[in-house]
Amino acid sequence: MDSIDVFMQVPTSISAYLEQELDKRFNVLKLWTVPNKTQFIKDNSSSIRAIVGHGGAGADAELIDSLPNLEIISSFSVGTDKIDLKKCKEKGIRVTNTPDVLTDDVADIAIGLALAVMRRLCESDRYVRSGQWKKGNYKLTTKFTGKTVGIIGLGRIGKAVAKRAEAFSCPIAYFSRTEKPELKYKYYPTVVELASNCDVLVVACPLTEETRHIINREVIDALGPKGVLINIGRGHHVDEPELVSALLEGRLGGAGLDVYQNEPEVPEQLFGLENMVLLPHAGSGTTETRNAMADLVIGNLEAHFLNKPLLTPVV
Amino acid sequence: MAELLDLPEVLIIQPPPPFTSFESDFTQKFNILRAWESSLPLDQFLTTHAQSVQALLCHVFTPVNGDLLRLLPALKLVVSVSTGANHVDKAECRRRGIAVTNAGNAYSEDVADMAVGLFIDVNRIISAADWYVRRGLWSSKGDYPLGSKISGKRVGIVGLGNIGYEVAKRLEGFGCKISYNSRSERPSLSYPFYSNVCELAANSDALIICCALTDQTRHMINKEVLSALGKDGVVVNIGRGAIIDEKELVKCLVNGEIRGAGLDVFENEPHIPKELVAMDNVVLSPHKAVLTLESFKRGSEVMIANLEAFFSNKPLVTPVMD
Numbered sequence: 050m051d052s053i054d055v056f057m058q059v060p061t062s063i064s065a066y067l068e069q070e071l072d073k074r075f076n077v078l079k080l081w082t083v084p085n086k087t088q089f090i091k092d093n094s095s096s097i098r099a100i101v102g103h104g105g106a107g108a109d110a111e112l113i114d115s116l117p118n119l120e121i122i123s124s125f126s127v128g129t130d131k132i133d134l135k136k137c138k139e140k141g142i143r144v145t146n147t148p149d150v151l152t153d154d155v156a157d158i159a160i161g162l163a164l165a166v167m168r169r170l171c172e173s174d175r176y177v178r179s180g181q182w183k184k185g186n187y188k189l190t191t192k193f194t195g196k197t198v199g200i201i202g203l204g205r206i207g208k209a210v211a212k213r214a215e216a217f218s219c220p221i222a223y224f225s226r227t228e229k230p231e232l233k234y235k236y237y238p239t240v241v242e243l244a245s246n247c248d249v250l251v252v253a254c255p256l257t258e259e260t261r262h263i264i265n266r267e268v269i270d271a272l273g274p275k276g277v278l279i280n281i282g283r284g285h286h287v288d289e290p291e292l293v294s295a296l297l298e299g300r301l302g303g304a305g306l307d308v309y310q311n312e313p314e315v316p317e318q319l320f321g322l323e324n325m326v327l328l329p330h331a332g333s334g335t336t337e338t339r340n341a342m343a344d345l346v347i348g349n350l351e352a353h354f355l356n357k358p359l360l361t362p363v364v
Numbered sequence: 365m366a367e368l369l370d371l372p373e374v375l376i377i378q379p380p381p382p383f384t385s386f387e388s389d390f391t392q393k394f395n396i397l398r399a400w401e402s403s404l405p406l407d408q409f410l411t412t413h414a415q416s417v418q419a420l421l422c423h424v425f426t427p428v429n430g431d432l433l434r435l436l437p438a439l440k441l442v443v444s445v446s447t448g449a450n451h452v453d454k455a456e457c458r459r460r461g462i463a464v465t466n467a468g469n470a471y472s473e474d475v476a477d478m479a480v481g482l483f484i485d486v487n488r489i490i491s492a493a494d495w496y497v498r499r500g501l502w503s504s505k506g507d508y509p510l511g512s513k514i515s516g517k518r519v520g521i522v523g524l525g526n527i528g529y530e531v532a533k534r535l536e537g538f539g540c541k542i543s544y545n546s547r548s549e550r551p552s553l554s555y556p557f558y559s560n561v562c563e564l565a566a567n568s569d570a571l572i573i574c575c576a577l578t579d580q581t582r583h584m585i586n587k588e589v590l591s592a593l594g595k596d597g598v599v600v601n602i603g604r605g606a607i608i609d610e611k612e613l614v615k616c617l618v619n620g621e622i623r624g625a626g627l628d629v630f631e632n633e634p635h636i637p638k639e640l641v642a643m644d645n646v647v648l649s650p651h652k653a654v655l656t657l658e659s660f661k662r663g664s665e666v667m668i669a670n671l672e673a674f675f676s677n678k679p680l681v682t683p684v685m686d
Contacts, residue, residue, distance in 0.1 A: 153515035154488075157538055161490050164481035168656075170647065171494040174485075177648040178641050182634040187650045189385075192658035193481075194473040216537025217477065313502040320498045326490065327497040329508045335488070337513040 054078055054096040058106040067343035099350055105312055107131025121353045123346045129363050130256035130283055137364045144364040145349035150341040151333035156209035158332045159281045162305025163249050165326045166277050167191040172323045194218055199247030202254025203229055210251055222247050244271035256283035266291045269301050277303045281332050284310040293318050307332050371395040372675045375414050380423040380445035382660035389664055410435040428452040433460055441674045443667050448576050449684050465670040468682030469526050470662035471654040476530030478653035479572050479602045482626030485647045486598050487512045492644040515539035520568030522561055523575025524550055531572055565592035577604035590616045597622045602653050605630040614639050628653050
C-alpha cells in the first residue's frame with residue numbers, strides 16, 4: 050500500500066509511533082515539513098486518498114473540496130469537530146475516530162485536574178521546590194471527597210468520570226441531550242441549573258454547534274466563587290474571555306483546563322493564578338493510549354483500502 | 365461568668381489547628397485553660413492552675429510523657445488531635461489510668477484524596493506539565509512528553525488501615541488492581557494479601573505508603589523493596605517520611621531505577637533532598653494531606669465528642685487501643 054498517498058497536516062504526538070507505522074504502510078505527505086504549504090497541497094491534491102487528522106487539525110470544506118480523490122479521513126482523536134462531517138457525507142468520504150481506547154485516560158485526567166485544583170497540588174509542589182516550606186506550612190485547601198460533581202455529556206467519557214467520582218462518595222448530577230433514567234444520577238434539564246447545583250462541573254460532551262460556548266457567563270456565575278470548572282472537552286465549549294475575567298474577578302472558584310480556544314496559545318492572564326491547573330491537551334497523553342489510538346487509525350485505513358468494514362466509523 | 369465555671373475544664377498547652385479553626389465550637393461546651401497565653405513558664409502555670417484538670421487536648425507538638433503527667437495529678441483523659449497520637453507515651457498513660465483518644469477516621473478521606481491526587485499527578489505528569497504551560501513552553505517548544513496509563517495498574521497498598529482502605533476504594537474506580545501488605549490480613553476484603561512488602565513490590569506497578577511509623581516500619585521501604593518495584597514503578601508516600609529510606613529513594617530516582625515518586629512526607633521536614641528539586645518525575649507536597657477546613661471540622665467534632673463522652677461518663681468515641 051505504500052503507493053497510497055496519505056496526507057497529514059501536523060505531527061500527531063510526541064511519540065513517533067503513529068508516523069512510523071504510517072510510513073511503513075503508506076506514502077505519507079507531511080505538511081509540516083514543507084515551507085510552502087499551499088503549493089504542496091496543490092501539487093499533491095489529486096493523489097491524496099486519505100487524511101490522518103487529530104483533535105486540532107481535521108479537514109474543512111475547503112480542504113475536502115480541493116482533494117478530488119479523497120476517500121477517507123482517519124482522525125487520531127475521538128472528537129471530530131474539526132472535520133466537516135456534512136461535507137464528507139455528501140461526497141461519500143468515510144470518517145473514523147478513536148473512541149473507547151482513550152476513555153479511561155481522559156476520565157483519569159478529569160479527576161486528576163479536580164484534585165489538583167482543589168488540593169493545590171501544582172502550587173504546593175512549587176512551594177516545596179522553591180524553598181518556601183522552610184518559612185512556614187502550606188495553607189488549608191478544599192476537600193474533594195463528597196463534593197457534588199456535575200457532568201455535561203454522559204457518554205463514554207462522562208460515564209467514566211462519574212464512576213471515578215462515585216468512588217470518592219461524590220453525588221453525581223448531569224446534563225445531557227436526553228435524560229438517562231437507567232442511571233441513578235440526578236438529571237438537570239439545563240446547564241445553568243446543573244451549574245447551580247454542583248461543586249465541580251466537568252465538560253465531557255462533543256463539540257457541536259449546539260454545545261459551542263455551552264459554558265458562558267451565566268453558567269460560570271451559577272457555578273460561582275466556590276465552584277470549579279473542569280474542561281476535558283474542547284476549548285470552544287467555553288467562552289474563554291468570560292472564563293478569564295470570572296477567574297480574575299473571583300466570580301469562579303477555580304478551573305482545571307486541558308483544552309483551549311486557540312491551542313497551543315493559553316491566555317497569559319491565567320499563568321499567575323493559583324486556583325488553576327493548565328494542561329497542554331494531554332487528556333489521552335499516555336504512551337499506552339496514544340499507541341492504541343494509532344493502531345486504530347492504521348487499522349481503519351488498512352480496512353478501508355482492503356475493502357473491509359471500518360473499525361470505528363463516524364461517517 | 366457563672367456559666368463558664370459550670371463548664372468542664374479542658375487544658376490546652378498549645379492549640380492544635382483544628383481547635384483554632386473551630387474555637388467557638390469548643391468554648392460553647394468547655395472552659396478552656398489556655399496555658400499558651402500565660403506569661404508563666406509552663407510548669408509553674410500547671411502547678412498553679414491545672415491541679416484539678418481532668419482533660420488535656422493536645423497538639424502533636426505537645427509531648428505527653430512522665431514529665432508532663434507528673435504536673436497533672438488529676439488528669440484522666442488525653443485527647444490528641446492526630447490519628448497516630450505518637451507524641452503520647454501510651455504506656456505511661458496506661459500506668460496512670462489515663463485514657464487516650466485520637467482523631468479516629470476524621471482525616472482519612474482527605475489523606476486518601478491526597479494519595480490518589482499524587483498518584484495521578486506522578487503518572488500523568490500534571491504538576492510538571494502545568495509548570496511547562498505557565499512558562500509559555502507549550503507554544504514555543506511543543507507538546508509535553510507522554511505520561512503513563514493509570515487504568516489497569518497494579519497498586520500495592522502498604523498498610524491497609526482506614527486510610528489504606530479509602531485509597532484502595534478510590535483507585536478501584538480507576539480500574540486499578542489492588543493488593544496489600546499490612547500487619548495482619550483482613551479476610552473480609554478480597555484484595556490479595558502479601559505477607560512481606562518486598563513480594564508486594566515485586567507484584568506491583570506502584571506502592572502507596574499508608575501505614576503508621578513504628579519501629580517495624582522505619583525504613584521498611586529500602587533498597588531491596590525499591591529494586592523489587594523496578595524501573596517502571598512509582599512510590600507514593602502519605603504516611604511518614606522515615607518509612608522510606610530517603611537516601612536510597614533519591615539514589616533510585618537519580619539512577620532511573622524507579623520511574624517516579626509522589627511525596628507528602630519526608631525524613632527531615634521541611635527540608636527535602638536537593639536532588640528532588642530539579643526532577644520532573646516527582647511530585648512534592650509540604651505535609652498537607654490533612655490540611656483542609658473540612659478535615660479540621662471533622663477533627664474538632666471527634667475531639668468534642670470524646671470530651672463530651674468523658675464528662676458524661678459515657679464510652680469514649682475513639683479510644684486508642686494499643
